[in-house]
Amino acid sequence: MSGAVLYHGEPNGPSLSVLAALAESGLDIECRPIDLLAGERHTISGSTDSVAMDFAVEGEGPVLVANGEAMSEAVFLAQYFDEAAGGCGLQPNDPYKRWQMLMWCRQATERLSPAVAYLGIFATSQRRLAELDAGTFDTLLASIASEDLRARWQDLRDDRVDAAKVADSKAKVAQFAERVENQLADGRAWLMGDFSIADLETFAWLRPMRSLEADAFAGKGRCSAWMDRVEARPSVQAALARATTDHPERAFAPGPEINRWG
Template structure:
């Protein structure tokens, strides 16, 4: 049987949450760093069944290659790690709390992550994508199956900036910081009471905003303390140790898909 391999970018956004979930699970899976801004996600060696990665709404997120199948989407991968480890505690056992966690993660994926990605890519990846030679950029975009994702690469290269979308993205970051603040107001330590995927997924997307949208956190002391706790958690430290750049908070690649429902 082929060895499982986790291909990931810098520990930011979905790569951070997946690397931390893997570390929390204790599973022995090889991790390989790839350059997402070079399109490496779309040309993986031995990838035969690629539907899950080709059509991932997450955009340029990490991929678990298992027996030729590409498994994608950070929340699904974290669930897989938890269950493959025989339940390492990343998912609540109570049915209602599990539902609540999944609803929270869906809102992260549909509202927070597109907003963070839009702001982060404008600030951090637009210039390097624009600097690519025409032949290199064409080779990257030819390898991308999704029309939507290919267009997001093209928009960044062409300096397409939607002022209304930028404003909306900034508002959604502020709203989600406040949502975390409100969730923690009853004195709980973690978002679902016990530590879970919801903590990792939310933290991974909010972390880069502490630099790019610092004002959003000014009036959110509970959220800031929660982020400090996560920063020091061993699984997060393990994930951050896999960085190959000086500041992974500024490592972005096109994606995820902008939520069509607002």
């Protein structure tokens, strides 16, 4: 895909799922790593419309710039890669099964990803932001158009942790691991029967929780075995090989806003 560039963070969360989806598609797209925790996502050039970068529901996720258009949101980008490749198997052909997959992904993006991001940023990223001088941080904030996202950055720098959100996030991670465990109870290898975007999106958010929230996976043998299968896929290994740090699973920047409606 001539001229297209995928800007991504360390292979964790949405950057991991998008990099793996790109590898699954076989498309030839340039990948450029950016430092999400330095706010580099908001200073990407080459786009005539910054809405996808500035107001993405996903928060600090990857951005694809193609033909002057910025595109974001991991699930949508994975769909784009699948369809641009003429169908690489990331989406079911059957309309009902595709609806099921998208409903699963919606649960992952609305419940799981905000929880993981909230736990992750305070566990791994707060110190780095706190060490920035005021002028540097103010410049970073000024590059972010979304008021809600700016507030999440400020909360992180100030170490303003909401105990209720922590408890809620821990519960949602455990609930989603349980949901995966139950989904696999009929012996299927993948969440939708065939491998799909649902596997990549769910895995990419659950992966860093295996160390940060180990109790959430206790006694969930099917979930753990499924995670091992996903991680072993060549596309996921290729995505992880793009890491520039020893522990990409600890690379977090402010993510989605926690759903106010539970």
